[in-house]
Amino acid sequence: MTTWLRNARLLDGSSTDVGLADGAVAVVGPAAAVPGDDVVDLTGYLLTPSFVEPHAHLDKALTVSRAHNLTGDLLGAIAVMSEIAGGFDHKDYVARAEAALRLHLAYGTTTIRTHVNVGGDFGMRALAALVEVRERWRGLLDLELVALVAHPIRGQAGRDLRQALAEGADVAGGCPHLDPEPTAAVRICLDIAGDFGVPTDLHTDETLNPSMLTLETMADYMLDTAYEHAVTASHCVSLGVQTPSVQRRVSEKVAAAGMSVVTLPQTNLYLQGREHPTATPRGLTAVHALRGAGVTLAAGGDNLRDAFHPVGRGDALEVGALLVTAGHLGVRDAIDSLTTGARAALGREPVSVAAGSPADLVAVRAADANDLLGAASPDRIVWKAGRQVSRTTVHTDYISPSPLEVSA
Numbered sequence: 094m095t096t097w098l099r100n101a102r103l104l105d106g107s108s109t110d111v112g113l114a115d116g117a118v119a120v121v122g123p124a125a126a127v128p129g130d131d132v133v134d135l136t137g138y139l140l141t142p143s144f145v146e147p148h149a150h151l152d153k154a155l156t157v158s159r160a161h162n163l164t165g166d167l168l169g170a171i172a173v174m175s176e177i178a179g180g181f182d183h184k185d186y187v188a189r190a191e192a193a194l195r196l197h198l199a200y201g202t203t204t205i206r207t208h209v210n211v212g213g214d215f216g217m218r219a220l221a222a223l224v225e226v227r228e229r230w231r232g233l234l235d236l237e238l239v240a241l242v243a244h245p246i247r248g249q250a251g252r253d254l255r256q257a258l259a260e261g262a263d264v265a266g267g268c269p270h271l272d273p274e275p276t277a278a279v280r281i282c283l284d285i286a287g288d289f290g291v292p293t294d295l296h297t298d299e300t301l302n303p304s305m306l307t308l309e310t311m312a313d314y315m316l317d318t319a320y321e322h323a324v325t326a327s328h329c330v331s332l333g334v335q336t337p338s339v340q341r342r343v344s345e346k347v348a349a350a351g352m353s354v355v356t357l358p359q360t361n362l363y364l365q366g367r368e369h370p371t372a373t374p375r376g377l378t379a380v381h382a383l384r385g386a387g388v389t390l391a392a393g394g395d396n397l398r399d400a401f402h403p404v405g406r407g408d409a410l411e412v413g414a415l416l417v418t419a420g421h422l423g424v425r426d427a428i429d430s431l432t433t434g435a436r437a438a439l440g441r442e443p444v445s446v447a448a449g450s451p452a453d454l455v456a457v458r459a460a461d462a463n464d465l466l467g468a469a470s471p472d473r474i475v476w477k478a479g480r481q482v483s484r485t486t487v488h489t490d491y492i493s494p495s496p497l498e499v500s501a
């Protein structure tokens with residue numbers, strides 16, 4: 094059986110029919126439906142690869158009403174989350190994670206990498222819940238789990254990271270910039286990931302302090318040791334406040350090491366810069382220097398309505414719009430960071446509207462790329478491996494204006 098998507102408009106402005114079969118795009122061209130085929134009319138919709146969320150925190154999502162961040166910054170968020178973590182049980186983790194996951198799915202995201210706190214106040218409870226969620230949704234949405242280990246990583250936290258990878262985490266994680274020994278923390282995380290043969294995704298330099306630059310430490314260590322496994326650096330805020338020459342030097346090393354970078358504008362615009370009431374700096378990484386050096390750039394939502402970021406829809410297009418407004422990326426480049434760039438950062442197979450591609454697609458009611466990102470219509474149809482996994486339709490009734498009175 095083939096699913097025919099009729100009259101789909103693509104990002105390049107062309108219109109076509111698209112046939113999906115056996116989990117992949119089978120045909121791009123005129124539909125040739127036979128009895129038994131599904132036909133979906135996409136007139137008025139733009140069809141693109143589905144979105145990828147490269148950096149979520151589903152274990153903390155949707156807790157803002159329980160966690161008041163007193164200072165509004167990163168350390169305030171970490172402190173209050175630590176205080177309330179003991180109150181989260183398995184059922185609560187699963188329910189919130191699945192609620193957040195459904196939000197993402199309805200907005201067209203079919204792959205999510207989520208960080209999960211392990212060790213310290215969290216133990217392995219959140220990981221066990223997220224492993225259950227990952228398995229339950231397998232086939233409908235790809236969920237991968239990063240073990241976000243407490244610090245200092247030398248000692249117990251290092252053992253926690255190994256335990257988490259043994260108990261189902263897919264990726265090694267941590268926060269070297271918060272560690273008393275940032276350089277040692279980088280090396281320990283990468284070494285443990287190497288032992289397990291898994292990718293690494295580190296919270297990196299989530300600070301406006303320019304003297305904290307573990308991004309360069311990571312790149313140097315990878316280059317010095319010919320490190321072979323995939324490495325992603327998330328946040329990289331302090332790169333954004335370096336001089337242009339430092340941004341260029343570090344970006345070139347990051348490119349040479351083959352790392353990818355995830356920028357997280359929502360949470361970092363919220364958490365960073367509070368100590369600068371005048372000319373408040375933007376908590377963004379150096380997106381232009383990184384792209385200029387050829388680094389794979391992905392963009393994600395990070396925290397969803399919790400102490401780290403109290404608002405947000407779970408919609409990749411919300412993140413993309415911020416990259417245009419606050420990061421000065423072009424519309425197509427911003428969309429690329431939500432799709433192609435994010436897929437590459439996660440080491441996933443590329444997706445395009447072309448025969449042979451995995452059929453992970455989203456249709457959004459939009460006329461073109463500008464309309465897609467500018468209006469971010471909630472009217473979306475989402476396919477995972479060729480199967481329709483969600484459809485949202487919003488209807489608005491408008492009052493009609495009174496007819497103008499024409500004087501004789």
Ligand SMILES: [Zn+2]
Binds near residue numbers: 208395
């Ligand atoms: Zn994060």
